[in-house]
Structure formats: C-alpha cells, structure tokens
Amino acid sequence: MGSVRSRKRRVVAAALAVACLALAACSSSSSSGGSTSAPASAAAAKQITVWTASNPLYDYQKSQLGLFTKDTGISVNFQEIPEASILTKLQAAQTAHDSSFDFYEVPASLTPQYVSLKGAAPIKPFLNNTSLTPSNYDFAGLPPGSMTQCTVKGTLYCVPAFGTGPLLYYNKQMFAQAGISGPPQTMQALVTDAGKLTNSSHAGICLRGSNTAPNSFPAQMMLLYYLNYQPNGQGIWLNPDYTPRLTEPAALQFANNYSTLMTKDAPKGVGAYGYPECLAAMQNGKVAMWLDDSAAASYVFNSQGPAVAHVGYASIPCPATNPSKCQLSAPWGMFINQNSDAAHQTAAYKLMTFLSGPAFQQGALTNGKIPALVTRPSVLSSASSVEGIPSDLLTSLNYIQTHIDPNAIPQTSVFNQAQQPLNVALSDIISGQSSPDNAFKTANSQITAILKQSGVIQ
Amino acid sequence: MPSGQAAARPRSTSQAGRRPGARSRSDRRFFVLAALPAFIVVFLVTIVPLAAALGLSFTSYTSANPVASWAGLRNYRLLFSDPNVPTVLLVTLLFAVAAVVLEALIGTILALLMARKMRGVSVYRVLYLIPLMVAGIAAAVSWKALLDTSAGWVNSILGVFGIPQANWLASPTLALPSVVIADIWTGAPIVAVLVLAALLGMPEDPLEAARIDGASQLQVVRYIILPAIRPVLGFAVIFRTVDVFRQFGLIQILTGGGPGTKTTTLNYYIYQTVFTYGNISYGSTLAVLLIVAMAIPLGVIYLLTRRREI
Numbered sequence: 001m002g003s004v005r006s007r008k009r010r011v012v013a014a015a016l017a018v019a020c021l022a023l024a025a026c027s028s029s030s031s032s033g034g035s036t037s038a039p040a041s042a043a044a045a046k047q048i049t050v051w052t053a054s055n056p057l058y059d060y061q062k063s064q065l066g067l068f069t070k071d072t073g074i075s076v077n078f079q080e081i082p083e084a085s086i087l088t089k090l091q092a093a094q095t096a097h098d099s100s101f102d103f104y105e106v107p108a109s110l111t112p113q114y115v116s117l118k119g120a121a122p123i124k125p126f127l128n129n130t131s132l133t134p135s136n137y138d139f140a141g142l143p144p145g146s147m148t149q150c151t152v153k154g155t156l157y158c159v160p161a162f163g164t165g166p167l168l169y170y171n172k173q174m175f176a177q178a179g180i181s182g183p184p185q186t187m188q189a190l191v192t193d194a195g196k197l198t199n200s201s202h203a204g205i206c207l208r209g210s211n212t213a214p215n216s217f218p219a220q221m222m223l224l225y226y227l228n229y230q231p232n233g234q235g236i237w238l239n240p241d242y243t244p245r246l247t248e249p250a251a252l253q254f255a256n257n258y259s260t261l262m263t264k265d266a267p268k269g270v271g272a273y274g275y276p277e278c279l280a281a282m283q284n285g286k287v288a289m290w291l292d293d294s295a296a297a298s299y300v301f302n303s304q305g306p307a308v309a310h311v312g313y314a315s316i317p318c319p320a321t322n323p324s325k326c327q328l329s330a331p332w333g334m335f336i337n338q339n340s341d342a343a344h345q346t347a348a349y350k351l352m353t354f355l356s357g358p359a360f361q362q363g364a365l366t367n368g369k370i371p372a373l374v375t376r377p378s379v380l381s382s383a384s385s386v387e388g389i390p391s392d393l394l395t396s397l398n399y400i401q402t403h404i405d406p407n408a409i410p411q412t413s414v415f416n417q418a419q420q421p422l423n424v425a426l427s428d429i430i431s432g433q434s435s436p437d438n439a440f441k442t443a444n445s446q447i448t449a450i451l452k453q454s455g456v457i458q
Numbered sequence: 459m460p461s462g463q464a465a466a467r468p469r470s471t472s473q474a475g476r477r478p479g480a481r482s483r484s485d486r487r488f489f490v491l492a493a494l495p496a497f498i499v500v501f502l503v504t505i506v507p508l509a510a511a512l513g514l515s516f517t518s519y520t521s522a523n524p525v526a527s528w529a530g531l532r533n534y535r536l537l538f539s540d541p542n543v544p545t546v547l548l549v550t551l552l553f554a555v556a557a558v559v560l561e562a563l564i565g566t567i568l569a570l571l572m573a574r575k576m577r578g579v580s581v582y583r584v585l586y587l588i589p590l591m592v593a594g595i596a597a598a599v600s601w602k603a604l605l606d607t608s609a610g611w612v613n614s615i616l617g618v619f620g621i622p623q624a625n626w627l628a629s630p631t632l633a634l635p636s637v638v639i640a641d642i643w644t645g646a647p648i649v650a651v652l653v654l655a656a657l658l659g660m661p662e663d664p665l666e667a668a669r670i671d672g673a674s675q676l677q678v679v680r681y682i683i684l685p686a687i688r689p690v691l692g693f694a695v696i697f698r699t700v701d702v703f704r705q706f707g708l709i710q711i712l713t714g715g716g717p718g719t720k721t722t723t724l725n726y727y728i729y730q731t732v733f734t735y736g737n738i739s740y741g742s743t744l745a746v747l748l749i750v751a752m753a754i755p756l757g758v759i760y761l762l763t764r765r766r767e768i
Contacts (some may be wrong), residue, residue, distance in 0.1 A: 269607025
C-alpha cells in the first residue's frame with residue numbers, strides 16, 4: 001500500500017511538472033500573430049501600440065497624438081524605450097514574431113534585417129488603397145534619396161521619421177575673432193580653418209571620436225566629399241562589387257586630414273567623445289565647429305548654453321567629384337509590424353500617414369520648432385523664415401534634403417559588421433596608435449575579409 | 459516501560475515488513491520529486507541555452523538570415539583567422555589578472571580593518587560597503603563623469619595641484635587601467651564582505667595565543683589569519699574572476715571597447731558580434747571560447763586552493 005501511494009505521488013508530481021512546462025510553452029507561442037491576407041483592406045483597430053526611442057524628437061510626435069485620436073478614433077499606446085536598448089529589444093521581439101506592438105521607429109538602414117525576420121509590412125498595398133491614404137498625403141513629396149534605405153528589392157517597407165544630414169555648426173564670434181569671414185566651403189578649407197580656430201581657450205572642431213558613438217558616422221559624412229560618386233556604388237566607401245575603397249588616394253587623403261583635425265584641432269580626450277559631449281562643447285563655447293547630424297540643431301538653438309547665441313548653421317557645398325549626391329542621410333524609419341493582425345496594421349498605417357504628412361511636418365516646424373522632423377523639401381522651402389528657427393538652418397536643411405546620396409548605406413546587414421574595422425582604424429588614428437595610411441590599409445584588408453567571409457564579395 | 463517489553467509488543471501493520479531505512483528512502487524520493495520542477499527550470503535556463511549556443515556555433519545564423527544552416531567547423535576556423543581574437547583574449551587576461559589580484563588584496567586589507575574592534579567600526583563598515591549598494595550602470599556613468607578629460611572631477615583636482623591632466627578614457631595606455639580602477643571600486647567591497655564574514659567567524663583562541671607568544675600583528679595575519687581564511691578567499695577570487703570575465707556595463711559606458719580595441723574584452727566582443735553586427739553563430743562560437751577561457755584560470759585557482767587545504 002505504501003509503495004502504491006508513493007508511486008501515485010510520483011506520478012502526480014511528474015504530471016504537475018509536465019503541465020507547468022506545457023503551459024509555459026503555450027503562453028510563449030500564443031504571442032505570435034500576424035496577418036497573412038489583405039491587411040490593406042481591413043478595418044482599422046481602435047488602439048495600437050508604438051515602440052520608439054526615448055528622444056526629444058519623438059516627444060513632439062507624442063504631443064500630437066491627441067489630434068490623431070480625435071481625427072481617426074484610434075488611441076495610441078506610445079512606448080518610448082531607451083535608445084541604447086530599443087534595437088536589441090526589437091531584434092528579440094521580431095525573432096519571436098511578437099505582435100504586442102504595431103508600429104515602430106528604428107534606423108532605416110536596418111530594413112533588410114527586419115524584412116528577413118518578416119517583421120516589416122510592405123507599405124505599397126496601403127498606399128495604393130485610396131480609402132486609407134488621405135488625398136493630401138503627397139507621397140511623391142517625400143525625398144526619393146531618403147526612401148532608398150526603406151526599400152529592399154524594389155519593395156518599400158518604411159517612410160523616414162525625420163530628415164537629417166551632415167550639418168556644420170559653427171561659432172560666428174570665434175570665426176570673426178580668427179579673421180575668418182564665413183563657414184568653410186570645402187573640406188580642405190574646413191581643415192585649414194580648424195587650425196586657425198584652435199587656441200588655448202577652445203578647440204577648432206569637434207567630431208565624435210568614440211567607437212560606440214560611432215566615430216565612423218561623421219567620418220563617413222566627410223568621406224562623401226573625398227570619394228567620387230559612383231551611381232552603382234554599394235555605400236560610401238564600397239565599389240559596385242562591394243570591394244572597399246579605403247586605400248584609394250582620396251580616402252588616404254581624408255585619413256590624413258582626419259588625423260590632423262582629431263590630434264591637433266579637437267578637444268583633448270575627443271577619442272572618448274560621443275554626440276552628447278560634442279553637443280555640450282558647442283553649447284558651452286568649447287569648440288568653434290562641430291560637424292554632425294542636423295538632428296542636433298533644435299538642441300542647440302533651443303538650449304541655454306553661453307555660446308548658443310553665436311552659433312551659425314551651414315552645409316558645406318558638394319564637391320566637383322560628387323556634385324549632387326554628397327549628403328549622408330541615415331534617418332530612422334516608421335515601420336508597420338507584419339506580425340500584427342490586419343486591423344492593427346491598417347491603424348498603424350493611418351498613424352504613419354499622419355506623422356509623415358505635410359500638416360504634421362508643418363506643425364513640427366512652425367509650432368514645435370523641430371525642423372529635424374521635416375522630411376519634405378516642400379515644407380522646408382515654403383518656410384523662408386520661421387520665428388525661433390535660424391534662417392541659415394532652414395537653408396541648410398533644404399540643401400541636405402535635395403542632395404542626399406541614395407547609395408550611402410548599402411542594403412546589406414553585413415555593412416554594419418564591415419564598419420567595425422573602420423571604427424577601430426579611426427580610433428587608432430585619434431589615439432596615435434597607427435598612422436593614417438596604415439590604419440586605413442589595415443581596415444581595408446579586414447573589411448575585405450569580412451565581406452568575403454559573408455559571401456558578399458565573391 | 460521496562461526494557462524488554464518493547465521488543466515483545468507486536469508491531470503495527472503499517473510497519474510490518476518495512477526494512478530499516480526504508481522510510482528515509484521514501485522521504486528522499488519525495489524530496490527529489492519536490493525539487494524536480496526547480497531543477498527543470500534551472501536546467502532550462504542554463505544547460506539548454508548552453509547547448510543551443512554550442513549547436514549554433516556549428517551553423518551559419520545571422521540576424522539578416524535567421525536560418526541555422528549547417529556550417530561545420532567554419533566558425534571555429536574563423537576564430538583562428540580573426541585578427542581581433544588574440545587582441546581581445548590578451549585584453550581579457552590583463553583585465554582579469556589586474557582586477558582580481560588588486561581586488562583580493564584591497565578587499566582583504568579592508569576586511570582586516572573592518573574586523574578590528576574599535577569605536578565607530580560599524581560606520582566604517584557601512585561606508586566601505588556603499589559601493590555594493592550602487593547599481594553597476596550607475597557606478598559606470600559616475601566613473602565616466604569623474605574621468606572625463608575636460609570636465610571630469612579627477613582632472614579638475616589634478617589641475618588644482620598643477621599635476622598634468624591625463625586622457626583617462628581615450629589614451630591607449632590609460633584606458634584599460636581606468637576600467638580596472640572602476641571595477642575595483644565595486645569588486646573590492648565584495649571580497650571584503652566575504653572575508654569579513656570569515657574573520658568574524660574565526661575563533662579568538664589561536665589569535666590570543668599567538669599574541670601572548672609575542673607574535674607581531676603582521677605575523678598573526680600571515681601565519682594564522684590568512685591560512686584560516688584561505689578557502690573563503692579562494693572562493694572570493696573565483697567569484698570575482700567570473701564577474702570580471704563577464705564585465706560588460708563598465709566597458710560599454712566608459713570606453714565602448716576603445717580606443718581601438720584596447721579595452722575590448724572577449725565578453726564585449728561577443729556582444730558586438732551578436733548585437734551590433736548580427737553574426738549570431740560566430741558570436742556563439744566566441745561564447746564557447748569564453749567558457750574555455752574562463753575554465754582554465756578557474757581550474758587553476760581551484761586546484762591551488764584545494765591543494766593547500768590538503
């Protein structure tokens with residue numbers, strides 16, 4: 001009897017354990033959803049969830065959601081996730097085919113990755129549905145160059161969330177004191193001016209120097225001014241066959257100029273600088289110039305730093321080697337989660353047209369004073385002046401949007417990995433561990449090895 | 459009851475036929491079954507991911523192409539041709555040796571100080587153990603602010619005394635020592651807590667006897683205290699070695715693995731490979747290498763500690 005009872009106990013305990021495991025397995029698999037048929041024709045859901053980065057740019061989006069709800073009856077659960085972790089979170093969610101969110105904003109350069117994970121819904125079926133797309137949406141008004149990164153094998157998967165590119169922030173007062181009449185018009189002039197502007201009280205220029213910043217972002221902005229444009233090029237420093245170009249004379253000239261700027265004319269410790277450090281240096285008058293993304297502009301002119309009143313904004317005109325496509329634009333894109341059901345995808349598309357439409361962008365410019373949220377050249381050019389926004393900034397932003405290099409970021413996720421040797425090379429140049437020529441030659445061979453190993457180079 | 463009568467009393471039917479120890483065997487079976495769910499959970503969250511990583515290391519699996527196609531030993535061959543691997547292994551070794559040795563030394567000294575019977579010692583204990591209460595990321599952000607070249611407190615204070623201000627986080631020679639110092643700030647108190655517990659549990663008699671025999675404080679520490687706390691110190695060293703190999707937040711915040719690869723440890727390189735570059739199968743291969751790399755020093759430490767006990 002005793003052994004029968006204990007056997008029964010064993011069976012019950014084992015059954016309980018198995019039941020727990022089965023329950024866990026069932027609950028994890030129930031999160032996968034997904035629409036497989038005609039999402040563009042479904043009625044919209046009444047509530048959607050948005051995942052985006054916690055960034056002041058998106059705070060303005062959040063502030064306008066009440067208008068969207070009033071217009072459409074769709075309420076929005078707007079979740080802002082720290083920028084440092086949203087990509088990891090999204091990667092895990094997409095791999096798990098998570099449908100707990102419907103709309104997300106991430107770098108458009110990651111489009112191929114999310115497409116392969118089947119986490120990004122094609123946009124065209126929605127665009128072609130005239131009952132969903134507002135008549136005044138003006139899809140053609142979005143810059144084609146910025147849409148390239150949203151396109152994989154001819155299919156569009158996102159629209160840009162903001163429009164940015166390389167912008168030169170410069171301190172007019174320091175320029176006047178150094179006897180320089182205006183911002184540099186070429187990269188060589190930038191290097192020369194940085195030398196003239198460096199003194200004991202401030203540095204000549206700030207560029208992101210830290211590996212994680214990454215330092216290659218402003219460097220690639222500058223490389224577009226050195227390397228000649230190739231219509232079929234696979235990225236800023238890749239040939240049409242994906243072989244790297246870092247040993248070309250123009251690239252080596254850039255490396256040497258970069259070395260001069262970062263070792264002689266940049267703030268001490270610039271090797272550890274990221275975007276916040278350069279921004280703070282500009283706001284506080286510690287540097288005379290800062291070359292970086294134009295998204296920082298509203299943080300400069302809207303801030304209270306002692307040097308803010310003297311800051312001017314300029315785009316360095318495209319060189320003869322690349323006269324019309326020299327601006328590196330790496331915007332974040334607005335995506336619809338393909339794992340959501342049809343009703344939620346439709347509602348997410350409605351939000352997409354609201355946030356990328358002309359009216360919202362006009363409001364972002366005139367009321368929100370956030371020009372970075374404007375991706376439409378028509379909105380920028382219609383506003384020759386906006387109270388509270390410097391006119392030279394508007395002019396520069398218009399120049400950026402009309403001179404975007406559509407091939408700057410190749411549509412392959414291995415490009416991310418291929419940038420790592422470039423990050424290291426730039427870091428080695430800054431710290432003096434390697435000469436510019438050697439650093440770029442080493443990076444070139446390492447990039448070639450990475451691209452060969454991944455099968456991109458045959 | 460008078461002796462002898464107990465043996466004559468008939469046994470109850472429930473005890474009839476039960477061998478000595480059978481009841482405890484039944485209890486053991488029950489305990490095993492009761493522990494089974496917890497064991498299954500632990501198995502699922504440790505062994506299963508480990509096995510999955512090992513399996514992935516023989517495949518080609520990236521975030522852009524999340525299909526685990528068989529790749530054989532290609533990832534392991536890549537380990538030998540990847541120019542970053544020797545560098546990150548060296549950085550990991552230097553970081554581990556410097557951090558663990560200094561933490562063991564400083565932690566032991568702190569514990570010896572905190573074990574003394576003096577007025578206000580509890581206040582000192584709280585002060586020295588404050589780093590344990592600070593979240594790792596918060597500590598890393600604070601250290602980044604302290605070591606900032608142009609606006610950090612460390613350089614500001616050095617400037618007041620006319621000492622040259624160093625490029626702590628961006629200099630190829632100072633970046634790794636800066637990370638080590640920041641790690642010691644949290645690691646040494648952990649060693650101190652463990653050693654302090656051992657010290658407070660030590661019997662007083664051998665110490666009293668030694669002092670009566672005229673031993674100096676240094677001799678007491680060297681010949682009585684240290685041998686007595688060696689097992690705990692060994693455990694603390696193993697514990698900190700594992701933690702140092704796993705260190706991520708400090709490196710991410712302070713240096714991002716730079717300048718160049720001067721502070722890129724193997725663990726940080728795994729993060730970059732998997733999450734930044736999306737090469738999950740190669741990252742799994744590096745994780746296997748990390749386990750092997752950790753096993754060697756841990757095995758050595760364990761053997762050294764064990765041998766001394768014998």
